[in-house]
Structures are given as C-alpha cells and as structure tokens.
Amino acid sequence: MSDSEHAGGKGRRKPITARELARLIGVSQSAVSRAFTPGASIAAELREKILRHAAEVDYHPNAIASMLSRSRSNIVGIVVSDMQNPFYPALIEKLSRALQQVGLQSLLFNIAKGSNLEHQLSAVRRYNVDAVIVISATILSGATLRWVTEGRAAVLINRVVDGGELSCVACDNIAGGRAIADHFHQLGHRRVAYVAGLAHTSTNLERQNAFITRVAELGMTLGGHFDGGEYSYAAGRRAALEVAAKGNIDAVFFANDILAAGGIDAFRDEAGLRVPEDISVAGFDDIAMAGWPRYSITTFRQPLDEMVQVTVGMIEDGSCEPGQSATIRRLSGELIVRKTTGPFVSR
Amino acid sequence: MSDSEHAGGKGRRKPITARELARLIGVSQSAVSRAFTPGASIAAELREKILRHAAEVDYHPNAIASMLSRSRSNIVGIVVSDMQNPFYPALIEKLSRALQQVGLQSLLFNIAKGSNLEHQLSAVRRYNVDAVIVISATILSGATLRWVTEGRAAVLINRVVDGGELSCVACDNIAGGRAIADHFHQLGHRRVAYVAGLAHTSTNLERQNAFITRVAELGMTLGGHFDGGEYSYAAGRRAALEVAAKGNIDAVFFANDILAAGGIDAFRDEAGLRVPEDISVAGFDDIAMAGWPRYSITTFRQPLDEMVQVTVGMIEDGSCEPGQSATIRRLSGELIVRKTTGPFVSR
DNA sequence: CGAAGTGTTGCATACGTATGCAAAACTCGA
DNA sequence: TCGAGTTTTGCATACGTATGCAACACTTCG
Numbered sequence: 001m002s003d004s005e006h007a008g009g010k011g012r013r014k015p016i017t018a019r020e021l022a023r024l025i026g027v028s029q030s031a032v033s034r035a036f037t038p039g040a041s042i043a044a045e046l047r048e049k050i051l052r053h054a055a056e057v058d059y060h061p062n063a064i065a066s067m068l069s070r071s072r073s074n075i076v077g078i079v080v081s082d083m084q085n086p087f088y089p090a091l092i093e094k095l096s097r098a099l100q101q102v103g104l105q106s107l108l109f110n111i112a113k114g115s116n117l118e119h120q121l122s123a124v125r126r127y128n129v130d131a132v133i134v135i136s137a138t139i140l141s142g143a144t145l146r147w148v149t150e151g152r153a154a155v156l157i158n159r160v161v162d163g164g165e166l167s168c169v170a171c172d173n174i175a176g177g178r179a180i181a182d183h184f185h186q187l188g189h190r191r192v193a194y195v196a197g198l199a200h201t202s203t204n205l206e207r208q209n210a211f212i213t214r215v216a217e218l219g220m221t222l223g224g225h226f227d228g229g230e231y232s233y234a235a236g237r238r239a240a241l242e243v244a245a246k247g248n249i250d251a252v253f254f255a256n257d258i259l260a261a262g263g264i265d266a267f268r269d270e271a272g273l274r275v276p277e278d279i280s281v282a283g284f285d286d287i288a289m290a291g292w293p294r295y296s297i298t299t300f301r302q303p304l305d306e307m308v309q310v311t312v313g314m315i316e317d318g319s320c321e322p323g324q325s326a327t328i329r330r331l332s333g334e335l336i337v338r339k340t341t342g343p344f345v346s347r
Numbered sequence: 348m349s350d351s352e353h354a355g356g357k358g359r360r361k362p363i364t365a366r367e368l369a370r371l372i373g374v375s376q377s378a379v380s381r382a383f384t385p386g387a388s389i390a391a392e393l394r395e396k397i398l399r400h401a402a403e404v405d406y407h408p409n410a411i412a413s414m415l416s417r418s419r420s421n422i423v424g425i426v427v428s429d430m431q432n433p434f435y436p437a438l439i440e441k442l443s444r445a446l447q448q449v450g451l452q453s454l455l456f457n458i459a460k461g462s463n464l465e466h467q468l469s470a471v472r473r474y475n476v477d478a479v480i481v482i483s484a485t486i487l488s489g490a491t492l493r494w495v496t497e498g499r500a501a502v503l504i505n506r507v508v509d510g511g512e513l514s515c516v517a518c519d520n521i522a523g524g525r526a527i528a529d530h531f532h533q534l535g536h537r538r539v540a541y542v543a544g545l546a547h548t549s550t551n552l553e554r555q556n557a558f559i560t561r562v563a564e565l566g567m568t569l570g571g572h573f574d575g576g577e578y579s580y581a582a583g584r585r586a587a588l589e590v591a592a593k594g595n596i597d598a599v600f601f602a603n604d605i606l607a608a609g610g611i612d613a614f615r616d617e618a619g620l621r622v623p624e625d626i627s628v629a630g631f632d633d634i635a636m637a638g639w640p641r642y643s644i645t646t647f648r649q650p651l652d653e654m655v656q657v658t659v660g661m662i663e664d665g666s667c668e669p670g671q672s673a674t675i676r677r678l679s680g681e682l683i684v685r686k687t688t689g690p691f692v693s694r
Numbered sequence: 695c696g697a698a699g700t701g702t703t704g705c706a707t708a709c710g711t712a713t714g715c716a717a718a719a720c721t722c723g724a
Numbered sequence: 725t726c727g728a729g730t731t732t733t734g735c736a737t738a739c740g741t742a743t744g745c746a747a748c749a750c751t752t753c754g
Binding site: 015058060061062063064065067068073075078083084086088089090092093096097100105106107108109110112120122123125126127128150233261262264265268269288289292293294295 | 362405407408409410411412414415420422425430431433435436437439440443444447452453454455456457459467469470472473474475497580608609611612615616635636639640641642
C-alpha cells in the first residue's frame with residue numbers, strides 16, 4: 001500500500017504553492033505571482049503558460065498569504081444586528097453581490113443585541129478588513145466612532161451620525177416623513193399618529209420629526225405617538241392595539257413596513273377596524289412584502305440599488321477612509337401609494 | 348508641523364505588532380503570542396502583565412498572520428444563493444451567531460444564479476476557510492462534490508446529495524410530505540395537488556415523492572402537479588392560477604411557505620376562492636410570516652435551532668472533514684396546523 | 695548539596711505571496 | 725554592430741504570528 005503523493009485519497013491534501021508550481025515550470029515564484037496579478041509586468045506569453053500549468057495542477061493563490069503580504073484583505077466587514085426585518089437581508093444580498101463584483105468578499109459580523117459589543121468589535125479589528133459597513137440601527141454611536149478613530153474605512157448605511165467623522169449613506173427620511181404627512185392630509189385625514197421603532201435611532205428620529213413637523217404645518221393633530229421598542233411585526237401589533245384603544249385616529253405612520261404589517265393585522269383582526277376605510281396606514285422601506293396584495297402597504301421606498309452602489313463606490317474610491325472628511329449621502333426615495341391608505345370617511 | 352508617531356491624527360496608523368509590544372515590555376514575541384493563546388505554556392503572572400500592556404497600547408493580534416502561520420483560518424464560508432426566501436436569512440442569522448459562539452467567523456459567498464460558478468468557487472478556495480456550509484438548493488451537485496474532492500470540510504444544509512461523500516443536515520422531508528398528505532386526508536380532501544419549487548432539488552423531490560406516495564396509499568387522487576420554477580412568491584402565485592384554472596382540487600401542498608403565500612393570495616384575490624373553505628393550502632418551513640394572522644399557514648416546521656446546532660457540531664468535531672465518512676443527519680420536524688387548511692366541504 | 699523533574703522562556707524558523715531593485719533580454723535606430 | 729531605451733525576469737526580503745526545540749529557572753526529594 002504505497003503512500004505516494006498521487007494517492008488521491010480523501011484526506012485533505014496540502015494545496016500546491018506558487019513556489020512549487022514555479023519550480024515545476026522552471027520559472028521564479030515571482031513570475032507566478034505576477035501571472036495572477038492583473039496589470040503586473042509580465043509577458044503575455046509567459047502569463048498564459050503559467051496559467052495553463054496552474055489550471056493543470058489545480059493551483060489557486062493563497063488569499064491569506066496575499067493579505068499578509070499586501071496588508072490588504074479585500075474583505076469588507078458587514079456589521080448587522082437584525083436579520084428579521086427583510087429589509088436587511090435584501091440589502092445584504094445586494095451589497096455582497098456588488099462587492100463581489102469588484103473583487104471584495106463579505107465577512108459577516110452578526111452582533112447579538114444584548115451581548116458585549118467590545119468583544120465583537122475586537123473581532124472586526126483582528127481581521128484586517130479593508131472597510132466596515134454598518135447596517136444596524138442598534139449599535140451605539142460611541143462604539144462605532146471608536147472604530148473609525150481606530151483608523152478604519154467605514155460606511156454607515158441607513159443611519160446618520162452627528163459627529164461628522166463617519167461617512168453615511170441614507171435615504172432622505174425627512175422627505176419621506178413629510179411625504180407621508182402630505183399624503184395623509186391630501187386624503188382628508190386630520191388626526192394622525194406615529195409609531196416609532198427604536199426611539200433613539202437616527203432613522204426613527206428623522207422620520208418622526210419630519211412627519212410631526214409637517215403634521216403641525218398642515219394643521220393636523222398628532223393624536224398619539226407610540227413606541228414599539230423594536231422594528232418588528234410584534235411591536236407593530238402592540239402599538240396598533242394601543243392606537244385602537246385610544247381611538248379617534250384617522251391615519252397612522254409606522255416607522256417601517258414590518259411594524260406596519262403587524263399594525264395592519266392587529267387593526268383588522270384584533271381591533272375590528274377596516275384598513276383603509278376606518279384607519280389609514282403607511283409604512284417605510286418598501287420591502288417585497290409591502291407589495292403583496294394581502295398587505296399592499298402604502299410606503300416610502302428606499303432606493304436600495306442606489307444605496308448599494310454609492311456605498312461600494314465610497315469604499316472603492318477611498319472616500320470613506322479615515323483621513324478624508326466624512327461624506328454624507330442622502331438619496332431620495334419615492335412615495336408608493338397602495339391600498340392601506342384611503343380617503344377619510346366621517347364616522 | 349512635526350510628523351512624529353504620536354501625532355494621533357485621523358489617518359490610518361499602522362497597528363502595533365506583537366514584536367513591538369514585546370520589545371516594549373522586554374519579553375520575547377513568543378511570550379506575547381502565548382499570552383493570547385488559551386492553554387499555552389506561560390506563567391499566569393506574565394500573561395496578565397502582557398495583556399495589561401497590550402490593552403494600554405491597543406494591541407490586537409493580527410488574525411491574518413495567525414491564519415497563515417497556523418494554516419487555519421477560523422473562518423467558515425457560507426454559500427447562499429437565495430436570500431429572498433426568509434427561511435435563509437433566518438438560518439444564516441442563527442448560524443453566524445452559533446459560529447461566533449465557538450470563535451468562528453462567517454464569510455458570505457452569495458452566489459448569483461446565472462453567473463459562472465467556477466469563478467465563485469475559486470474564491471471559496473483561495474480563502475482558506477476551515478469549512479464550507481452550503482445553504483442552497485440551486486448549486487449543482489457536481490460542482491459541490493468537486494469542493495469536497497478538493498479536500499475541504501463541508502456541510503450541506505437542507506439538501507441531501509446521493510454520493511455519500513458529503514455531510515448533510517436536513518429536515519425529514521419524507522415525514523413532512525407524509526404528514527401533509529395525512530392531514531389533507533383527515534380533513535376529508537380527496538383531490539389534491541402538489542406545487543414544486545425547483546423540480547430537481549432534493550428537498551423538492553423528497554417532499555414531492557413522499558406526498559404523492561402517501562396520497563396514493565390513502566386512495567386520494569393527485570389532481571395536478573405544478574412547477575413554479577423557483578421558490579418564490581411570484582412562482583406560487585403563478586402555480587395557484589394554474590391550479591384554479593384546472594379546477595376541482597380540494598387541497599394544495601406547496602413545497603415551501605413562500606410559494607404557499609403567493610398561492611394563497613392568488614386564490615383569494617385573483618381566483619376568487621376562499622381559503623380554506625374552497626381550497627386548503629399547506630406549506631413547508633414555518634417561516635415567521637406563516638404564523639402571521641393574515642396568512643396563518645398550515646405548514647411543516649423545520650427545526651432551525653437543532654439544524655444549526657448539529658451543523659456547528661459537525662464542524663467543531665471534524666466529522667465533516669473529507670477523510671471521514673459522510674454523516675447525514677435527518678432531523679424531525681413538526682406539523683403546525685393553522686388556518687389555511689380546513690375540512691372538506693362538498694361543492 | 696546535587697539530581698531529577700516540572701514549568702517557563704527565548705531563539706529561530708516556517709507559513710505563501712508581493713514587490714523593490716538589479717540583472718537580463720529584447721527592440722530599435724544610428 | 726553597438727548603445728540607449730524598454731520590457732521582462734529573478735533575487736531577496738518583508739508581512740506578523742505560531743511553535744519545535746533547547747536553555748533556563750525553580751521545586752522537590754534523596
């Protein structure tokens with residue numbers, strides 16, 4: 001039973017290295033490296049020869065060694081904390097695809113809500129990610145700032161931080177809040193309510209303030225302001241029950257679509273209200289489900305593709321590097337009127 | 348304007364290395380390494396001293412260098428191709444959390460449906476991931492097998508491959524298909540239909556065959572067998588319209604909940620059928636949405652937590668290494684009866 | 695007090711690729 | 725044919741940590 005190297009057994013055999021391949025062909029290891037480096041100084045002829053032999057012996061450059069040598073990982077850390085809201089998976093999917101498009105991989109840091117962030121942050125740092133994308137409303141601003149102080153490229157998506165040191169990409173929540181208020185007003189509603197997700201998050205504050213301000217400007221009454229405590233279906237349901245219990249509300253703006261979905265179900269099935277005949281409901285984000293007939297939620301659409309494009313652009317051109325002054329990109333969204341809002345009917 | 352090293356500016360300053368820290372304290376670089384390695388041979392006293400100084404100068408071990416040195420990355424590649432179905436984000440979230448729990452990070456490989464897999468597979472290989480978890484029904488069996496032949500630890504979730512060379516973790520789809528058939532039969536339905544997602548996937552085949560077989564055993568009639576072409580809301584809707592057009596069907600088993608959701612909406616809103624009075628509907632997976640009152644789908648629940656636990660276990664104990672004989676773990680699910688199925692009413 | 699045993703530390707090197715620099719090969723015009 | 729200019733190639737080293745091995749310190753027992 002010979003144990004020669006071409007045994008081809010099932011065990012994990014050590015992959016071939018650039019140096020071995022080089023010796024095999026009779027060139028230098030540098031040549032192999034250059035053959036796999038686009039734009040490197042190498043004759044086209046030699047490159048092809050090397051690539052051909054590489055394919056034969058199944059050589060793949062070791063990305064780890066490359067990272068160490070170049071002090072660059074080609075990996076982007078994506079920090080997320082809530083994958084239950086379909087908006088985030090949708091965003092992550094588009095992001096990771098766009099990043100792969102430009103040769104970057106996505107290392108997922110799925111941070112648990114309660115646990116100590118410090119420990120998780122240290123993981124982000126040990127892996128020398130080229131950039132960090134934070135897609136989370138729940139991370140404390142202080143900790144996030146510390147990363148950038150640490151000197152790492154970073155982009156916050158769907159969240160804006162005041163300090164002016166972090167680059168952000170977000171939808172124009174102000175315009176969104178106003179648009180919903182205008183829409184309610186146009187339909188004839190006069191007593192409206194707002195349901196928050198997480199009260200202290202920037203997205204919530206922006207939508208909330210814009211909505212409330214516009215409501216006042218238009219002479220409508222803010223009949224209530226509720227806080228779900230989280231951006232979830234269950235929270236929307238709870239808030240809706242409070243709204244229903246309070247009574248005398250024409251229209252409700254939920255801080256996002258998942259809340260709205262929970263709210264709509266609670267109104268219809270638990271509070272005995274018809275939507276939109278008895279009460280109008282609007283959400284935010286325009287997740288896929290919002291377009292389904294069972295919900296058909298009037299909402300403010302976030303420009304997902306554009307957000308992704310801008311974010312990847314910032315990472316590519318280095319404009320989110322710590323040296324640069326932070327960019328804040330506000331992308332405009334779009335009011336999508338569906339069937340959860342309708343004209344006011346006096347009762 | 349001095350340019351000294353403590354300038355503390357905003358630019359990305361190079362992180363301190365173990366060797367620098369060592370010189371600073373007056374110990375060897377090995378000592379620093381050992382201080383950060385649990386179980387290494389080092390005096391508790393010295394370790395504490397090193398860790399204290401490390402915290403002061405903000406030293407973090409470079410994970411890249413560690414990977415290269417140990418030929419082990421502590422990274423698990425997660426291969427996904429469809430994040431639209433909420434089942435997958437939910438699974439990924441739980442997986443990444445469980446992996447972090449045991450010190451592993453998740454590198455996300457979000458493979459595009461149409462594009463050439465070869466290119467993406469090579470990325471999986473260049474990063475020396477310790478293991479690969481495939482959570483995708485759409486990857487070709489041949490390509491997947493090639494990875495393992497390549498000699499990498501791998502686990503397939505929610506998909507079983509015949510060759511016996513790959514470890515798999517899956518729900519007992521056979522029992523699920525049977526349970527749905529039994530449930531339909533108990534309710535008095537006699538003419539049933541099946542709606543496939545992707546026809547050639549193992550999950551689909553198992554659910555389908557079990558269902559159809561049991562339907563025959565119980566003396567029911569298979570009134571139709573439809574193929575959505577993908578596991579999506581839109582596909583479910585299309586299939587439901589076909590079912591409705593065909594007519595004379597008592598109950599439909601959709602291959603998963605997303606299909607079922609689309610189907611239910613199409614029955615109710617487009618075909619004018621009541622669910623479950625006119626037609627019963629069952630799904631599979633028990634995604635969060637299936638429990639919402641608007642849908643309240645009767646479904647077969649996959650034991651998500653257990654699947655994650657088993658998968659991480661296989662990676663930890665190395666039982667999915669290429670040398671080992673492949674394990675196939677079948678986890679039992681549970682029929683969840685909700686409101687989309689009801690007793691047969693003669694028409 | 696010396697020897698054996700145990701626990702701790704440092705030295706030196708390996709991991710696999712990238713790249714500055716110099717040597718070599720090639721091109722082109724005089 | 726030779727030299728200047730350009731492209732291509734190889735050499736040598738750096739990247740930062742882990743670890744086998746030997747040296748060292750310390751404990752314990754005879």
